[in-house]
Ligand SMILES: Nc1ncnc2c1ncn2[C@@H]1O[C@H](COP(=O)(O)OP(=O)(O)O)[C@@H](O)[C@H]1O
Protein backbone atom coordinates (compact mmCIF):
# COMPACT_ATOMS: atom_id res chain seq x y z
CA UNK A 1 0.00 0.00 0.00
CA UNK A 2 1.44 3.38 -0.84
CA UNK A 3 -0.26 6.52 0.34
CA UNK A 4 1.32 9.74 -0.83
CA UNK A 5 1.91 12.52 1.62
CA UNK A 6 2.20 16.17 0.79
CA UNK A 7 5.57 17.91 0.90
CA UNK A 8 6.37 20.46 3.57
CA UNK A 9 3.92 23.33 3.69
CA UNK A 10 4.56 26.78 2.24
CA UNK A 11 5.83 29.35 4.72
CA UNK A 12 2.69 31.48 4.63
CA UNK A 13 0.21 28.76 5.62
CA UNK A 14 -1.40 29.55 8.98
CA UNK A 15 -2.09 26.76 11.47
CA UNK A 16 -5.74 25.93 12.21
CA UNK A 17 -5.05 25.01 15.81
CA UNK A 18 -2.12 25.93 18.04
CA UNK A 19 -1.57 24.55 21.52
CA UNK A 20 1.19 26.08 23.61
CA UNK A 21 2.43 24.57 26.82
CA UNK A 22 -0.98 23.01 27.44
CA UNK A 23 -1.63 21.14 30.66
CA UNK A 24 -4.60 19.37 32.17
CA UNK A 25 -4.94 18.06 35.67
CA UNK A 26 -7.78 15.99 37.05
CA UNK A 27 -7.56 16.87 40.73
CA UNK A 28 -3.98 15.98 41.54
CA UNK A 29 -3.46 13.75 38.49
CA UNK A 30 -1.45 15.60 35.85
CA UNK A 31 -2.79 13.99 32.68
CA UNK A 32 -0.98 16.48 30.40
CA UNK A 33 1.93 18.82 30.94
CA UNK A 34 3.64 21.34 28.65
CA UNK A 35 2.23 20.03 25.39
CA UNK A 36 2.80 21.95 22.15
CA UNK A 37 0.90 21.04 19.02
CA UNK A 38 0.07 22.68 15.71
CA UNK A 39 -2.52 21.49 13.22
CA UNK A 40 -2.14 22.69 9.62
CA UNK A 41 -4.60 22.44 6.75
CA UNK A 42 -3.85 19.64 4.30
CA UNK A 43 -1.69 17.79 6.83
CA UNK A 44 -2.06 14.80 9.10
CA UNK A 45 -0.72 15.39 12.59
CA UNK A 46 -0.25 12.06 14.34
CA UNK A 47 -0.46 11.82 18.12
CA UNK A 48 1.14 8.61 19.34
CA UNK A 49 1.52 7.16 22.78
CA UNK A 50 0.80 4.20 24.98
CA UNK A 51 -2.32 3.68 27.06
CA UNK A 52 -2.60 6.38 29.69
CA UNK A 53 -0.22 8.70 27.80
CA UNK A 54 -2.80 11.48 27.65
CA UNK A 55 -3.89 11.18 24.01
CA UNK A 56 -7.62 11.20 24.75
CA UNK A 57 -7.20 14.04 27.22
CA UNK A 58 -5.43 16.10 24.54
CA UNK A 59 -8.16 15.62 21.96
CA UNK A 60 -10.92 16.17 24.52
CA UNK A 61 -9.49 19.65 25.06
CA UNK A 62 -9.60 20.30 21.31
CA UNK A 63 -13.09 18.79 21.05
CA UNK A 64 -14.56 20.95 23.83
CA UNK A 65 -15.17 18.09 26.28
CA UNK A 66 -12.56 19.22 28.81
CA UNK A 67 -11.03 22.61 29.47
CA UNK A 68 -7.24 22.82 29.75
CA UNK A 69 -5.92 23.93 33.11
CA UNK A 70 -2.72 25.62 31.88
CA UNK A 71 -1.16 26.97 28.70
CA UNK A 72 -3.00 28.36 25.69
CA UNK A 73 -5.15 26.93 22.94
CA UNK A 74 -5.82 28.91 19.76
CA UNK A 75 -8.20 28.20 16.92
CA UNK A 76 -7.61 30.25 13.74
CA UNK A 77 -5.43 32.65 15.67
CA UNK A 78 -7.90 33.31 18.52
CA UNK A 79 -7.30 32.07 22.06
CA UNK A 80 -10.11 29.78 23.18
CA UNK A 81 -11.29 27.87 26.18
CA UNK A 82 -13.96 25.59 24.72
CA UNK A 83 -16.85 24.99 27.07
CA UNK A 84 -18.71 22.36 25.05
CA UNK A 85 -18.48 20.10 22.00
CA UNK A 86 -20.93 22.48 20.31
CA UNK A 87 -18.43 25.30 20.77
CA UNK A 88 -15.75 23.18 19.08
CA UNK A 89 -18.09 22.23 16.23
CA UNK A 90 -18.99 25.86 15.68
CA UNK A 91 -15.27 26.52 15.10
CA UNK A 92 -15.10 23.68 12.57
CA UNK A 93 -13.56 21.04 14.83
CA UNK A 94 -15.16 17.62 14.37
CA UNK A 95 -14.28 14.53 16.36
CA UNK A 96 -14.75 10.91 15.39
CA UNK A 97 -14.59 8.81 18.55
CA UNK A 98 -13.68 5.18 18.76
CA UNK A 99 -17.16 4.30 20.00
CA UNK A 100 -18.77 6.12 17.11
CA UNK A 101 -21.76 8.31 17.66
CA UNK A 102 -23.75 6.42 15.03
CA UNK A 103 -27.18 4.91 15.66
CA UNK A 104 -26.87 1.21 14.72
CA UNK A 105 -30.54 0.63 13.89
CA UNK A 106 -30.87 3.67 11.67
CA UNK A 107 -30.02 3.75 7.98
CA UNK A 108 -26.78 5.05 6.51
CA UNK A 109 -28.35 8.26 5.22
CA UNK A 110 -30.22 8.96 8.49
CA UNK A 111 -26.92 8.61 10.32
CA UNK A 112 -25.20 10.87 7.83
CA UNK A 113 -27.71 13.65 8.64
CA UNK A 114 -28.16 12.87 12.33
CA UNK A 115 -28.71 16.16 14.14
CA UNK A 116 -28.58 18.12 10.85
CA UNK A 117 -31.71 16.78 9.15
CA UNK A 118 -33.05 18.47 6.03
CA UNK A 119 -36.72 19.33 6.38
CA UNK A 120 -39.45 20.20 3.94
CA UNK A 121 -41.97 22.06 6.06
CA UNK A 122 -42.70 19.87 9.09
CA UNK A 123 -41.46 16.71 7.37
CA UNK A 124 -38.03 15.17 6.85
CA UNK A 125 -36.87 15.49 3.28
CA UNK A 126 -35.71 11.91 3.01
CA UNK A 127 -35.27 12.06 -0.75
CA UNK A 128 -32.80 14.97 -0.56
CA UNK A 129 -30.93 13.43 2.37
CA UNK A 130 -30.58 10.07 0.64
CA UNK A 131 -29.35 11.74 -2.55
CA UNK A 132 -26.79 13.96 -0.82
CA UNK A 133 -25.49 11.15 1.39
CA UNK A 134 -25.07 9.04 -1.74
CA UNK A 135 -23.21 11.81 -3.60
CA UNK A 136 -20.92 12.58 -0.68
CA UNK A 137 -20.01 8.96 -0.03
CA UNK A 138 -19.33 8.46 -3.72
CA UNK A 139 -17.14 11.54 -3.82
CA UNK A 140 -14.98 9.93 -1.17
CA UNK A 141 -15.11 6.63 -3.08
CA UNK A 142 -16.83 4.93 -0.15
CA UNK A 143 -18.77 1.89 -1.24
CA UNK A 144 -21.72 1.09 0.97
CA UNK A 145 -24.32 -0.12 -1.53
CA UNK A 146 -27.85 0.29 -0.22
CA UNK A 147 -28.04 3.46 1.89
CA UNK A 148 -31.26 2.23 3.55
CA UNK A 149 -29.26 -0.47 5.34
CA UNK A 150 -28.94 -0.04 9.08
CA UNK A 151 -25.47 1.14 10.04
CA UNK A 152 -25.19 -1.65 12.61
CA UNK A 153 -24.61 -4.16 9.81
CA UNK A 154 -21.60 -2.34 8.35
CA UNK A 155 -17.97 -3.08 9.09
CA UNK A 156 -16.04 -0.98 11.58
CA UNK A 157 -14.03 0.52 8.72
CA UNK A 158 -17.14 1.53 6.78
CA UNK A 159 -18.58 3.20 9.89
CA UNK A 160 -15.41 5.23 10.39
CA UNK A 161 -15.56 6.30 6.74
CA UNK A 162 -19.17 7.46 7.03
CA UNK A 163 -18.23 9.52 10.06
CA UNK A 164 -15.30 11.09 8.17
CA UNK A 165 -17.41 11.89 5.08
CA UNK A 166 -20.12 13.38 7.31
CA UNK A 167 -17.64 15.65 9.10
CA UNK A 168 -16.24 16.90 5.78
CA UNK A 169 -19.71 17.56 4.34
CA UNK A 170 -20.78 19.54 7.38
CA UNK A 171 -17.84 21.88 7.00
CA UNK A 172 -15.22 20.59 9.42
CA UNK A 173 -11.83 22.26 9.06
CA UNK A 174 -10.18 20.07 11.63
CA UNK A 175 -11.06 16.41 12.03
CA UNK A 176 -9.86 14.48 15.05
CA UNK A 177 -9.83 10.68 14.88
CA UNK A 178 -9.35 8.84 18.17
CA UNK A 179 -7.66 5.51 17.40
CA UNK A 180 -9.79 4.84 14.30
CA UNK A 181 -7.80 1.75 13.34
CA UNK A 182 -7.33 0.24 16.81
CA UNK A 183 -10.14 -2.30 16.55
CA UNK A 184 -9.74 -3.03 12.83
CA UNK A 185 -7.99 -5.74 10.83
CA UNK A 186 -5.28 -4.98 8.28
CA UNK A 187 -7.55 -4.54 5.28
CA UNK A 188 -10.12 -2.35 7.00
CA UNK A 189 -7.37 -0.27 8.55
CA UNK A 190 -6.09 0.33 5.03
CA UNK A 191 -9.51 1.60 3.97
CA UNK A 192 -9.68 4.03 6.88
CA UNK A 193 -6.12 5.25 6.22
CA UNK A 194 -7.13 5.93 2.63
CA UNK A 195 -9.95 8.21 3.79
CA UNK A 196 -7.67 9.92 6.26
CA UNK A 197 -5.47 10.72 3.25
CA UNK A 198 -8.54 11.93 1.34
CA UNK A 199 -9.59 14.23 4.17
CA UNK A 200 -6.04 15.60 4.21
CA UNK A 201 -6.06 16.12 0.44
CA UNK A 202 -9.41 17.91 0.73
CA UNK A 203 -7.48 20.50 2.78
CA UNK A 204 -8.58 19.49 6.28
CA UNK A 205 -6.26 19.46 9.22
CA UNK A 206 -6.37 15.87 10.43
CA UNK A 207 -5.38 14.86 13.96
CA UNK A 208 -4.81 11.12 13.92
CA UNK A 209 -4.51 9.43 17.32
CA UNK A 210 -2.96 5.99 17.21
CA UNK A 211 -0.53 3.75 18.98
CA UNK A 212 0.49 2.13 15.70
CA UNK A 213 3.60 3.81 14.21
CA UNK A 214 3.13 1.94 10.92
CA UNK A 215 -0.34 3.39 10.44
CA UNK A 216 0.87 6.83 11.47
CA UNK A 217 3.81 6.76 9.06
CA UNK A 218 1.65 5.78 6.08
CA UNK A 219 -0.32 9.03 6.21
CA UNK A 220 1.38 11.36 8.67
CA UNK A 221 3.13 14.66 7.97
CA UNK A 222 3.98 15.43 11.57
CA UNK A 223 4.39 13.21 14.61
CA UNK A 224 4.22 13.78 18.32
CA UNK A 225 4.65 11.13 20.98
CA UNK A 226 3.18 11.53 24.45
CA UNK A 227 4.47 9.63 27.42
CA UNK A 228 2.86 10.03 30.82
CA UNK A 229 1.34 13.31 29.69
CA UNK A 230 4.53 14.88 28.31
CA UNK A 231 5.88 15.28 24.79
CA UNK A 232 8.80 12.97 24.14
CA UNK A 233 9.01 13.52 20.38
CA UNK A 234 7.90 16.28 18.03
CA UNK A 235 9.13 15.80 14.48
CA UNK A 236 8.21 16.43 10.88
CA UNK A 237 8.16 13.48 8.53
CA UNK A 238 11.44 14.41 6.84
CA UNK A 239 13.23 14.39 10.21
CA UNK A 240 12.25 10.84 11.04
CA UNK A 241 12.25 7.36 9.53
CA UNK A 242 9.62 4.71 10.26
CA UNK A 243 12.27 2.73 12.16
CA UNK A 244 13.03 5.72 14.36
CA UNK A 245 9.35 6.37 15.00
CA UNK A 246 8.81 2.71 15.88
CA UNK A 247 11.81 2.71 18.21
CA UNK A 248 10.65 5.93 19.90
CA UNK A 249 7.18 4.48 20.33
CA UNK A 250 8.50 1.24 21.75
CA UNK A 251 10.41 3.35 24.25
CA UNK A 252 13.93 2.98 22.76
CA UNK A 253 16.03 3.06 25.95
CA UNK A 254 13.45 1.17 28.02
CA UNK A 255 13.47 -1.55 25.41
CA UNK A 256 17.27 -1.74 25.51
CA UNK A 257 17.16 -2.06 29.30
CA UNK A 258 14.59 -4.82 29.03
CA UNK A 259 16.69 -6.62 26.42
CA UNK A 260 19.61 -6.45 28.82
CA UNK A 261 17.52 -7.89 31.67
CA UNK A 262 16.26 -10.66 29.42
CA UNK A 263 19.79 -11.19 28.15
CA UNK A 264 20.23 -14.65 29.63
CA UNK A 265 16.97 -15.94 28.30
CA UNK A 266 17.03 -17.84 25.06
CA UNK A 267 13.58 -17.44 23.45
CA UNK A 268 14.21 -20.58 21.38
CA UNK A 269 14.71 -22.93 24.31
CA UNK A 270 12.11 -25.41 25.54
CA UNK A 271 11.49 -25.61 29.25
CA UNK A 272 10.02 -28.58 31.12
CA UNK A 273 7.09 -26.95 32.98
CA UNK A 274 7.40 -29.43 35.87
CA UNK A 275 11.07 -28.76 36.25
CA UNK A 276 11.80 -25.29 34.84
CA UNK A 277 15.49 -25.37 35.73
CA UNK A 278 16.16 -28.19 33.27
CA UNK A 279 16.23 -27.20 29.63
CA UNK A 280 15.00 -29.71 27.10
CA UNK A 281 16.65 -30.03 23.73
CA UNK A 282 14.46 -28.44 21.08
CA UNK A 283 14.60 -27.02 17.59
CA UNK A 284 15.57 -23.61 18.93
CA UNK A 285 18.30 -24.96 21.19
CA UNK A 286 20.75 -27.43 19.69
CA UNK A 287 22.19 -29.86 22.20
CA UNK A 288 25.70 -29.00 21.15
CA UNK A 289 26.10 -25.27 20.74
CA UNK A 290 28.38 -23.96 18.09
CA UNK A 291 30.99 -21.56 19.26
CA UNK A 292 30.27 -18.04 18.13
CA UNK A 293 33.07 -16.42 16.17
CA UNK A 294 34.54 -13.54 18.16
N1 LIG B 1 -11.75 11.93 33.88
C1 LIG B 1 -10.58 11.59 34.44
N2 LIG B 1 -10.37 11.73 35.77
C2 LIG B 1 -9.20 11.41 36.33
N3 LIG B 1 -8.12 10.96 35.65
C3 LIG B 1 -8.25 10.80 34.33
C4 LIG B 1 -9.48 11.11 33.65
N4 LIG B 1 -9.30 10.87 32.32
C5 LIG B 1 -8.04 10.42 32.18
N5 LIG B 1 -7.40 10.39 33.38
C6 LIG B 1 -6.01 9.99 33.61
O1 LIG B 1 -5.18 10.79 32.77
C7 LIG B 1 -4.14 10.02 32.19
C8 LIG B 1 -4.21 10.08 30.68
O2 LIG B 1 -5.37 9.39 30.21
P1 LIG B 1 -5.88 9.39 28.71
O3 LIG B 1 -5.87 10.79 28.20
O4 LIG B 1 -7.16 8.66 28.64
O5 LIG B 1 -4.73 8.54 27.98
P2 LIG B 1 -4.73 7.75 26.58
O6 LIG B 1 -5.89 8.18 25.78
O7 LIG B 1 -3.41 8.10 25.97
O8 LIG B 1 -4.80 6.30 26.92
C9 LIG B 1 -4.29 8.61 32.76
O9 LIG B 1 -3.44 8.51 33.87
C10 LIG B 1 -5.74 8.55 33.16
O10 LIG B 1 -5.92 7.65 34.23
Ligand SMILES: [Mg+2]
Pocket residue numbers: 055056057
Ligand atom coordinates in the same frame (compact mmCIF):
# COMPACT_ATOMS: atom_id res chain seq x y z
MG1 LIG C 1 -7.44 7.08 24.73
